[in-house]
Amino acid sequence: xxxxxxxxxxxxxxxxxxxxxxxxxxxxxxxxxxxxxxxxxxxxxxxxxxxxxxxxxxxxxxxxxxxxxxxxxxxxxxxxxxxxxxxxxxxxxxxxxxxxxxxxxxxxxxxxxxxxxxxxxxxxxxxxxxxxxxxxxxxxxxxxxxxxxxxxxxxxxxxxxxxxxxxxxxxxxxxxxxxxxxxxxxxxxxxxxxxxxxxxxxxxxxxxxxxxxxxxxxxxxxxxxxxxxxxxxxxxxxxxxxxxxxxxxxxxxxxxxxxxxxxxxxxxxxxxxxxxxxxxxxxxxxxxxxxxxxxxxxxxxxxxxxxxxxxxxxxxxxxxxxxxxxxxxxxxxxxxxxxxxxxxxxxxxxxxxxxxxxxxxxxxxxxxxxxxxxxxxxxxxxxxxxxxxxxxxxxxxxxxxxxxxxxxxxxxxxxxxxxxxxxxxxxxxxxxxxxxxxxxxxxxxxxxxxxxxxxxxxxxxxxxxxxxxxxxxxxxxx
Amino acid sequence: xxxxxxxxxxxxxxxxxxxxxxxxxxxxxxxxxxxxxxxxxxxxxxxxxxxxxxxxxxxxxxxxxxxxxxxxxxxxxxxxxxxxxxxxxxxxxxxxxxxxxxxxxxxxxxxxxxxxxxxxxxxxxxxxxxxxxxxxxxxxxxxxxxxxxxxxxxxxxxxxxxxxxxxxxxxxxxxxxxxxxxxxxxxxxxxxxxxxxxxxxxxxxxxxxxxxxxxxxxxxxxxxxxxxxxxxxxxxxxxxxxxxxxxxxxxxxxxxxxxxxxxxxxxxxxxxxxxxxxxxxxxxxxxxxxxxxxxxxxxxxxxxxxxxxxxxxxxxxxxxxxxxxxxxxxxxxxxxxxxxxxxxxxxxxxxxxxxxxxxxxxxxxxxxxxxxxxxxxxxxxxxxxxxxxxxxxxxxxxxxxxxxxxxxxxxxxxxxxxxxxxxxxxxxxxxxxxxxxxxxxxxxxxxxxxxxxxxxxxxxxxxxxxxxxxxxxxxxxx
Numbered sequence: 002x003x004x005x006x007x008x009x010x011x012x013x014x015x016x017x018x019x020x021x022x023x024x025x026x027x028x029x030x031x032x033x034x035x036x037x038x039x040x041x042x043x044x045x046x047x048x049x050x051x052x053x054x055x056x057x058x059x060x061x062x063x064x065x066x067x068x069x070x071x072x073x074x075x076x077x078x079x080x081x082x083x084x085x086x087x088x089x090x091x092x093x094x095x096x097x098x099x100x101x102x103x104x105x106x107x108x109x110x111x112x113x114x115x116x117x118x119x120x121x122x123x124x125x126x127x128x129x130x131x132x133x134x135x136x137x138x139x140x141x142x143x144x145x146x147x148x149x150x151x152x153x154x155x156x157x158x159x160x161x162x163x164x165x166x167x168x169x170x171x172x173x174x175x176x177x178x179x180x181x182x183x184x185x186x187x188x189x190x191x192x193x194x195x196x197x198x199x200x201x202x203x204x205x206x207x208x209x210x211x212x213x214x215x216x217x218x219x220x221x222x223x224x225x226x227x228x229x230x231x232x233x234x235x236x237x238x239x240x241x242x243x244x245x246x247x248x249x250x251x252x253x254x255x256x257x258x259x260x261x262x263x264x265x266x267x268x269x270x271x272x273x274x275x276x277x278x279x280x281x282x283x284x285x286x287x288x289x290x291x292x293x294x295x296x297x298x299x300x301x302x303x304x305x306x307x308x309x310x311x312x313x314x315x316x317x318x319x320x321x322x323x324x325x326x327x328x329x330x331x332x333x334x335x336x337x338x339x340x341x342x343x344x345x346x347x348x349x350x351x352x353x354x355x356x357x358x359x360x361x362x363x364x365x366x367x368x369x370x371x372x373x374x375x376x377x378x379x380x381x382x383x384x385x386x387x388x389x390x391x392x393x394x395x396x397x398x399x400x401x402x403x404x405x406x407x408x409x410x411x412x413x414x415x416x417x418x419x420x421x422x423x424x425x426x427x428x429x430x431x432x433x434x435x436x437x438x439x440x441x442x443x444x445x446x447x448x449x450x451x452x453x454x455x456x457x458x459x460x461x462x463x464x465x466x467x468x469x470x471x472x473x474x475x476x477x478x479x
Numbered sequence: 480x481x482x483x484x485x486x487x488x489x490x491x492x493x494x495x496x497x498x499x500x501x502x503x504x505x506x507x508x509x510x511x512x513x514x515x516x517x518x519x520x521x522x523x524x525x526x527x528x529x530x531x532x533x534x535x536x537x538x539x540x541x542x543x544x545x546x547x548x549x550x551x552x553x554x555x556x557x558x559x560x561x562x563x564x565x566x567x568x569x570x571x572x573x574x575x576x577x578x579x580x581x582x583x584x585x586x587x588x589x590x591x592x593x594x595x596x597x598x599x600x601x602x603x604x605x606x607x608x609x610x611x612x613x614x615x616x617x618x619x620x621x622x623x624x625x626x627x628x629x630x631x632x633x634x635x636x637x638x639x640x641x642x643x644x645x646x647x648x649x650x651x652x653x654x655x656x657x658x659x660x661x662x663x664x665x666x667x668x669x670x671x672x673x674x675x676x677x678x679x680x681x682x683x684x685x686x687x688x689x690x691x692x693x694x695x696x697x698x699x700x701x702x703x704x705x706x707x708x709x710x711x712x713x714x715x716x717x718x719x720x721x722x723x724x725x726x727x728x729x730x731x732x733x734x735x736x737x738x739x740x741x742x743x744x745x746x747x748x749x750x751x752x753x754x755x756x757x758x759x760x761x762x763x764x765x766x767x768x769x770x771x772x773x774x775x776x777x778x779x780x781x782x783x784x785x786x787x788x789x790x791x792x793x794x795x796x797x798x799x800x801x802x803x804x805x806x807x808x809x810x811x812x813x814x815x816x817x818x819x820x821x822x823x824x825x826x827x828x829x830x831x832x833x834x835x836x837x838x839x840x841x842x843x844x845x846x847x848x849x850x851x852x853x854x855x856x857x858x859x860x861x862x863x864x865x866x867x868x869x870x871x872x873x874x875x876x877x878x879x880x881x882x883x884x885x886x887x888x889x890x891x892x893x894x895x896x897x898x899x900x901x902x903x904x905x906x907x908x909x910x911x912x913x914x915x916x917x918x919x920x921x922x923x924x925x926x927x928x929x930x931x932x933x934x935x936x937x938x939x940x941x942x943x944x945x946x947x948x949x950x951x952x953x954x955x956x957x
Contacts, residue, residue, distance in 0.1 A: 119839065119841065121732075121736055121840070121841035122839040122840055122841045123735075123736070123840075124839065163681055164679075164680075164681040164685070165681070166679055170679060174656070175679045177679070177685065177688075178652070178656055187928070187932065191928045192928070193926065193928045193929045193932060194925065194926060194929060195925075195929065196906075197901075197904055197905055197906045197924065198839045198904035198905070199837040199838060199839060199870060199871075199900075199904070199905045199906040199909065200837065200839070200840070200869045200870055200871075201642075201644055201648060201653050201655070201837055201869055201871065201906075201909050201910065202642075202837060202906040202908060202909060203641055203642040203643070203692055203835075203906075203908040203909060203910050203911060203912045203913070204906050204907055204908045204912075204913060204917075204920075204921055204924055204925065205692070205913055205921050205925060205929075205930070205933050205951055205952070206689060206692065206693055206932075206933045206936060206951075207642070207655065207685075207688045207689060207691065207692050208925075208929060208932060208933070210655075210685045210688035210689070211684060211685060211688070211689055211936075213685065214681055214683070214684065214685050215684055230738065231736075231737070231738035254599075257601075258599055258601070258709075259709070260708065260709035298779075298782055300778055300779075300782065301776075301778075301779055301782070304776055304778065304779070357681070359677040359678065359679055359680060360677060361597065361600040361602065361676045361677060361678070362599070362600055362601075362678070363597065363599035363600045391678045391679055392677060392678055393677075393678075393679065422677075423675075426675055426676035426677070427675055427676070427677045428674075428675045428677040428679075428680040428681075428682045429682055430680060430681040430682045431677065431679050431680060431681060432679065432681050433681060434681045434682075435681070435682060435683055439682075442682075443682055443683050446675065446682055447672065447673075447682065447683060447686075448671065448672060450665070450669045450670070450671045451671045451672060451673065451683075451686060452683065454665065454671060454686060454940065455683050455684045455686070457939050457940060458684060458689075458936055458939060458940070460939070461935045461936060461938070461939030462932065462935060462936070473683055473684075474683070
């Protein structure tokens, strides 16, 4: 870096800063009932779905009801140099919500209005606390939908912050491709629009995409304009069982390489099938399977499905089982989305350490199979699901949080997996983000100079280091 | 801004800085024949396709052959605080290449190797001087193609820098969606990779998209990894003539709103048809027309074309004329791509001032028709072409560069058009960039606080203001 790193950025990543009583008083005066210091409220805001060791909760939680609330909360925190941790529904998997330097949790879950649906332009503008399922419920009557679906019913604001994706990304892209514009509150409390509703633009730096994936470290997202899509004329979903993970993966690679516009293609390994069956009372055959969905015109869907069935047969896949009614499809995809929770319940008291590598599709089999072998050789129970059409997959190592040796084994497995993915031109995180625990992987992946460029941007836009400090990169260790 | 703006950024936008003789000497020692101070070479590098008043050319041109050349040239320029203007093929339309503060033109046109084609992953890695047509020629044997096609045979590096798009963007997206990763040389001369070949990633700030559209102001792009696509099984192109621009536009709006995955849908007004006929010996009917292309399976293409023909008929469109052989299609699309040059030749000695607004599709008719009316009421000859499926269109005002009153009229027409587009939720630039002359429009569009955020990033990443200074935003006037 050119400029020296300011002292504000040089606090150890995990060390609460001093929170002045005057700060809390001022928040209470401004926010009244929208401000809480109750321990239960603070504790609920000091954790997420990750498996990280617990950290003391934030000192205070502010419930924002509108953009002005966010702006005022940021201005007060800025004056006292207090960290701000934006909070949606708490479904992060990478420790994004942990108050590692103490401070204020800024809960936007009550900002959950759909502000405008522009059906004719295929855009919608929402507040950040809107969840993806809520949005799709409200869109239902318009014949439109929003495809991005991380497992949890996450908030749209959180999905922007982590650059989330999910099962439909293979066809519809991720939050990177589907956020048209944001309103954000910067570290000074100013309200900024990062784009317009035009479908494309060459007007200046792409601030929208700078904020998408910034994990709350550059500002607070207060409004989001998204692309939405006409519900396909025809949709059909199919399950195909395979003799091995390899045959399922090779089928996937060929589907993608042939350019078949499949909407979803998800791998579920046999462990996970067992867990999902137990959790959801389904009776899926306990073999590796691909869960697929085809979108298009009735003829187009038939054409796609036929091509995919032929490819699957070539690799030893069985005949498709079809789910054509909306109810059957919903049941199937709910099972997929609940795989994480089904897995957690399969080992009472466990926490899941979830991996998130993503590799170029041609390297998927190499990367995945070697890691399956290593994981099976360990004693750690695991599940494996994958957005394999994108080259992205998740091992979930189901560890006993009180057994340090299990955690260590899981970390070693993940280290090997990430190193393998990076050596194949892949990334350490396809969709969960860096958060607290992948900072070293980010340096391995991007290099010190690229991470320094990120740090330089952070220092410039947040000179007091109040926006979710201690996430993505460290300033104290390189 | 929090931090004061450094003196380096406060030079008037258009005022050559002092270029020390030692700087030129050092470049000559390092680069020998790859370095030129010949007037003809400098003049060729001091202009682009824009209609801006001429500015003295750069003091020196360096021809880079590899990334190390770029890095060394930047390091030398950085030591002497000399501006660096990256140069591809010179096809910019917004004055990006003009040496408004003097300095060095860094020509990357000799860096035009295709470094690797990963057909199985649908990615390609190229040097920045590779042109889009060269890339597609080299991809031909693989059955793959790169869809982004600004009118000129632009360099891929320049297309990244301006976030270019073109006729295929309606289906395939713009450079924003199609650049997977970059190698860039930052303002210190360090070489940085901004991403991997993975299809998606949540690993840290999206540096790739920060550089895409940064117009050379943050660093020099030295390598690009792009998405490529399987050539569609079937392609057919059709021309449809309409009684009015309005009926052509209403047809387009309906095509998009119905979600028909049309690959190209271009509006050409009757003026432009006349100019193109004269320039290319075509005999298109002198009416407003839509030039369309359909990609997909043979059945899919038929289905799309049939739906579109029905919509067109409803709006008074005539029967499609088909171009199904590759030769006919090439002839047609060459005519479209040469519309700009055909227009220029229609008025010898003229320069074109090209507008570039883009609006949400539902507002396209309102925005466009009102502006056609205003332009027809002026005395300025014009052409009108549009990537109407994206809501983006270009008026070209064909002005006599020696007649200040024509320039003024054209600027007034553009001012009105931009104000109208912004009031409709659109952008002042869909694909050409801000460059020298749209800085005021950018502030109108994004607001002072958003532009300040861009300035803050620029100051942080380029503290000596050497990377293409004086473009996108001003530091001296707000």
